[in-house]
Amino acid sequence: MQFNHYKIKAARCLKGYSAEEVARRANMDLHAYWRIESGKTRLKVQQFLKIASALGQPLSYFVEENEAATEIASRVNDLLLLTARLNEQEKQPYTALIQSLEAVQVSESHE
Numbered sequence: 001m002q003f004n005h006y007k008i009k010a011a012r013c014l015k016g017y018s019a020e021e022v023a024r025r026a027n028m029d030l031h032a033y034w035r036i037e038s039g040k041t042r043l044k045v046q047q048f049l050k051i052a053s054a055l056g057q058p059l060s061y062f063v064e065e066n067e068a069a070t071e072i073a074s075r076v077n078d079l080l081l082l083t084a085r086l087n088e089q090e091k092q093p094y095t096a097l098i099q100s101l102e103a104v105q106v107s108e109s110h111e
Helices: 006-015 018-027 030-037 046-057 065-084 089-108
Strands: none
Touching: 006 018, 006 030, 006 046, 018 030, 018 046, 030 046, 046 065
16 A cells, blocks of 8 residues: 555645645645645655645545556465466476565565
8 A cells, every 4th residue: 555645735725725735634734735735755654644634634535556566465365376386396386486476576565
């Protein structure tokens, strides 16, 4: 899952709030709020809770599933299930592919 900072501005605009109004409602410094809304700084959990509350949105509104990582994980699981039926010699061509996909999956989860 990945936080989408663009949705903060979208929710703010839907409410008709200024950045100053959201910062006030979230009890945050305006500059700190602006940096979060513009994606210039990482969002802390406490800030996330305050902003979501100030905008009247559930936390899930601001979070997106990373489709690529989900797809890769699904393919790795499929390959592991299929290769489980093979002997070691038959598995060999698939081992490097599975390791590569797992490496991509790990790097995707850190983005």
